[in-house]
Amino acid sequence: MAHLLGADRVTLTLGTRVLLDGVSLGLDDGQRIGVVGPNGAGKSTLLRVLAGVQDPDEGRVTRAGGVRLAMLDQRDEVASGTVLDAVHGDADAHEWASDARIRAVHAGLLPDVDLGADLASLSGGQRRRVALAALLVRDDEVLVLDEPTNHLDVEGVAWLAEHLAQRFGGRGPGALVVVTHDRWFLDAVCTRTWEVHDGAVDQYDGGYAAYVLARAERARTASTTEEKRQNLLRKELAWLRRGAPARTSKPKFRLDAAAALIADEPPPRDRMELSRMATARLGKDVLDVEDVTVRFGTRTLLDGVTFRLGPGDRIGVVGVNGAGKTTLLRLLSGRLTPDAGRVKRGKTVQVAELRQDVEDLDELADLRVVEVVEREKRSVVVGGKELTAAQLVERLGFARERARTPVRDLSGGERRRLQLLRLLVGEPNVLLLDEPTNDLDTDTLAALEDLLDGWPGTLVVVSHDRYLLERVCDRQVALLGDGALRDLPGGVEQYLDLRRASSGAFVVGGAPVPDETASPGAGPAAPSTSAVPAASAADVRAARKEVARIERRLSRIAEQEARLHEQLAAQATDHTAVLRLDADLRALADERASLEESWLEAAELAE
Template identity: 60%
Template sequence: MAHLLGAENISVTFATRTILDGVTLGLEEGDRVGMVGRNGDGKSTLMRLLAQRSTPDDGRVTKRRDVTVGYLNQDNVVDGGSDQNLTVGAAIVGDQADHEWASNPKIRDVMGGLVAEVDWHARISSLSGGQKRRVALAKLLIGNDDVIMLDEPTNHLDVEGVAWLAEHLKQRWRPTEGGLLVVTHDRWFLDEISTRTWEVHDGIIDGFDGGYAAYVLARAERDRMAAVVEGKRQQLVKKELAWLRRGAPARTSKPKFRIEAANALIADVPEPRDSLALSKLATARLGKDVLDLENVSLELGEKELFRSVTLRLAPGQRLGIVGVNGAGKTTLLRLLNGEVAPSSGRLKRGKTVQTAILSQEVRELDDVNHLRVTEVIEQEKRVLSVGGKEVSASQLVEQLGFTNQRQWTPVGDLSGGERRRLQLLRLLVGEPNVLMLDEPTNDLDTDTLAAVEDVLDGWPGTLVVVSHDRYLLERVTDSQLALLGDGKIRDLPGGVDQYLQLRRDAASGGMSGTPLAGQSTGTNGTTAAPGPGGPSPEETRQARKDLTRIERQMTKTGSQIEKINEQMSEAGSQSAIDFEKMAGLDTKLRELQSEQEALEEQWLAAAEVLGE
């Protein structure tokens, strides 16, 4: 494959922190690379360097002479401030006549996928942030650049827009042509478009073959191997320290040598990764009734957002909401939270309900911008119960990923991802029993997302999530609803895939799905009426039970397989290998793998009934 561009021994330092330290890498024709890493570790910095929008402190960036690069940063602006006064059409296609650009199928596809619902004659300055993002992305994609670099391209895109963008990028070039570099927290999107993954961490870049799923598996194996090495290191350290404790205090020369040996042994032990351990926070008791919208209609200006809809939230329900931009997803959360009064109908609220809502803009932190991170949490509580232990606010924010130095940073100086982490923590320590999250994945890196999902996965209250992140919705919610902009709410037994099919049907003039308005609801607030030829409600319930049971069995079997792999690894590392023991372990491993395959087939059969 021909070389497109690359970096040779580049380094970047901000103040006293080294972001990139002697990094060398290259992008070849046919590469589709997704970048992952913690917030602040240098993903966007590396992309700007490779796009030659900034220069490194040391080293150089190289590019083949004839290669052109298209670059989209995180700002929602079309290149050049003067473009704010242009119309949408002029900003995207310039002065081309309609018949010129409309004759190009690629441009028509981009227009239909990104800006079909944006007013062609509107001024850029009058658009919302999401619309500006779509216009900027459309302008980039109608070009013919050899390399495309996208920094968080899925921000402000709905589920349908993300699916369209993934398909467009997969079909844009032949497999051995062009180059793509993407920074995104959307793990489904990474899996769809990436053939390689770069992990940016600690000033270096580690490369992995495959998309996000392959990267997670490879990193898990890397960490497992590191854990084996670390385990041996710790055993040696313990022996050294035990020897020191047994040694006579009067003996100086030999203990001194031993101390130096022990220090050398642990000198390169890395600092532990930031962790998030907020599970099992105490929550107020929920009664039988939580939040019910009964026959609710709502008009905003001349637009009717909801028409006689009924939605019932049950204790412990985990509900995901998807929908087209402007359909009222955020407004639905505000209705449930009592911030917006319906035009007709009513909100019924349980007596013990305590709600908390995370907005997209994290406006809730504006009034504490002058305070420091620890002080914000101390305003809520100075001592908190986490995992059955009492911890101080300072200890808790450290577990959330704020180092000692960052704990004393004013809230106004935090990054977007840090602000969202802080506000989520602030909400949780307030002990709500109904938590509503509006696009919670914005500005969070994949490691933080995984940690947040662990918290939400074990959170015992009622959870409502509005998100375009399919990975998040499938992980933390059990059912999904769709808002299609027609004033109704539709149940999605088939999840996000069913929503995308609904949108395709709507575009072709048809409509399917199970509307909620005017129909009786079950305990989870959704109807279970099957489509033509679909499963019965009883079959659907049984399939969901089967899925839960099978997933538990698969988790148990997976743990047993992992344990046997560790035993085989330990046995294989010994000087005298016990071949009989290894044979027994291998036989057991094959049996468990066969059992796991059978469980996977059962899972697929149950998932097919549910349309998942």
């Protein structure tokens, strides 16, 4: 396995903070590295140092001879020219239009972007996809990507994960280093994880799930070691206190041993906790969207939509960019009045909305973090204990000096955390979250999910983060751009199936070019509307529906079996009841076995 890139004892200091302290790393052919760590720990700095964009204060970065490297920065500079200029430069159209791999990049990232459009006229999300496409059409051996999933929808994230896994899957030269907060993406793409913290970089095998398990094991080992140290320290200190000082002299080696134990205390890792605060009582009626239509200019975003939210509902919303996801949240929050229909709100409803941007903090830019929370409430009862605003912000990961920092000087992740805290201290019973994972590190996301797991109110989440949606939501719905709101019993995977089934050719220079994302290595294909016969495609869709139906039934069977086992334990002395319950269990077991066989047959066809 060829060595491509290396860092040797790299140190970098920013102001008074040491971001990298004697870090040594290596990058080899075929590796796909995911970089994680707290906001502000130095993840982006590490990428810039590896890419040669920023020089370290000490140490060096080496690159194998002839290795080409490209980097996607976290911020997209607004350049002049057209989309075509940014992606392909001066290359003639025939040079790239005949390349199936490049056409696949167009189809995956630029299906709705006019190649002749001026870059300055594009939205932030479109500029991000153009910048990403410009890197992926090249042939660089090493790609360094800083938050590539920002502004991508669920479909775009899935395409990018598949593209990178295939490109750096070991069949060809090259390696990938990526910073992202998208846990599903990390698991789908990465074979190794680097955790940046406290000036160091810890290395783990596997993606996000493997990293979490390995870190938990390291924490358990460290906890055991610290417990032994504390026990020994208590014994040493007890011995030193024993006896009257006037009649007892302490051997110097015992004093030195106790001093060494005290000095050896490990530095604490920053801990971040979202506190579960009180929630206002929620009645039977929450929010009812009744036959609502919303238009913007000539576009109809919502067309006669009816949508009911009950107490305790947990809904995830996915959809194509511009389909109306944020519009739906604005309707539910009362910030938008529909063109037709109505939104009925329960009397006890208290809505809190986390918006996609952090501009609502701009008016508080001169206030300090703790002062922002004090404006909402000076104290809050958490777990039966009253906490001040200063204690709350400290629990949220703001060290004492950061709690006194003006809002204008906070990073994007710190602003996002402050937004969350402002919402929670208001004790809402309906939470509307618009892309809540933006700018949050993986530890903060885990804390947010823990909080939402036990939150008793009604929850609506718009997000492209599949990990979050599948963890905290009981039901998903989709906006596909046709004005309708569609239920997704099969979750995000069903949404992707629907989008794949409806996707067609994309346009280059006014002429349709077949979408060849399924076979990036193939040559130009003959014009056709689909490479799969209609009957086969219909069979596959039917099989996927059958798989979803069977999985729902198997889930219900598992719940029924659990209830029957509880009844067996409760009625163990009732012979007649035991026989009846046992017969019910056997019937369920037979049905489960039959369904599992049917699932295997349908799953083979659905792949």
